[in-house]
Amino acid sequence: EAGVAQSPRYKIIEKRQSVAFWCNPISGHATLYWYQQILGQGPKLLIQFQNNGVVDDSQLPKDRFSAERLKGVDSTLKIQPAKLEDSAVYLCASSGGTGGPDTQYFGPGTRLTVL
Amino acid sequence: GESVGLHLPTLSVQEGDNSIINCAYSNSASDYFIWYKQESGKGPQFIIDIRSNMDKRQGQRVTVLLNKTVKHLSLQIAATQPGDSAVYFCAENADAGNNRKLIWGLGTSLAVNP
Numbered sequence: 001e002a003g004v005a006q007s008p009r010y011k012i013i014e015k016r017q018s019v020a021f022w023c024n025p026i027s028g029h030a031t032l033y034w035y036q037q038i039l040g041q042g043p044k045l046l047i048q049f050q051n052n053g054v055v056d057d058s059q060l061p062k063d064r065f066s067a068e069r070l071k072g073v074d075s076t077l078k079i080q081p082a083k084l085e086d087s088a089v090y091l092c093a094s095s096g097g098t099g100g101p102d103t104q105y106f107g108p109g110t111r112l113t114v115l
Numbered sequence: 116g117e118s119v120g121l122h123l124p125t126l127s128v129q130e131g132d133n134s135i136i137n138c139a140y141s142n143s144a145s146d147y148f149i150w151y152k153q154e155s156g157k158g159p160q161f162i163i164d165i166r167s168n169m170d171k172r173q174g175q176r177v178t179v180l181l182n183k184t185v186k187h188l189s190l191q192i193a194a195t196q197p198g199d200s201a202v203y204f205c206a207e208n209a210d211a212g213n214n215r216k217l218i219w220g221l222g223t224s225l226a227v228n229p
Contacts, residue, residue: 004158040222041221041222042204042206042219042220042221042222043159043219045216045217056216091158091159093158102147102149102164102208102215102217103149103161103164104149104161104217105161106151106158106159106160107158108156108157108158109157109158111156
């Protein structure tokens with residue numbers, strides 16, 4: 001089966017600009033996650049969707065970050081305005097298929113550099 | 116070679132040797148554990164998992180051991196190859212109210228010397 005797709009793979013912006021990332025989960029996976037990964041650290045969950053509803057967004061900086069999954073499939077994560085400390089890799093993952101509800105499968109990530 | 120993921124984040128082994136990567140988890144209520152491999156520039160890749168009703172599970176060249184008494188998890192890689200060079204993360208999954216959360220360890224970098 002096809003894996004989790006993300007785009008773009010790389011993005012360089014200046015602080016105070018806005019940016020959006022796109023994710024297409026594995027077909028049939030009801031749960032979708034967005035993570036932020038700082039170099040050398042484990043992923044930090046930003047938001048979790050179950051179908052098109054938000055299950056957990058407790059660590060999402062809501063003053064500047066937003067995410068949506070309108071039709072319960074694709075999702076977008078937006079940052080507006082970006083800060084220097086937002087430089088990181090943004091990972092999308094999905095779960096809920098034959099691998100079981102707990103096994104998360106990750107996309108390649110989008111590496112964001114904020115100058 | 117062997118490492119404690121939280122205290123020695125880098126493990127260097129010779130090609131062909133066995134590697135052991137250790138992880139101490141935090142939540143005694145965690146009932147599902149996963150090892151991920153992350154190569155440079157890629158997302159984490161699922162390697163193997165184990166549920167809390169087991170203490171050992173084997174895959175292809177990999178074995179995960181779970182010791183619930185001391186909340187310790189280990190990943191053993193047999194006949195380590197250069198392609199095994201990556202950062203390895205353990206993750207624990209536990210109920211958090213009406214949701215299950217994945218809690219990530221700090222990661223251990225494995226370097227395989229040819």
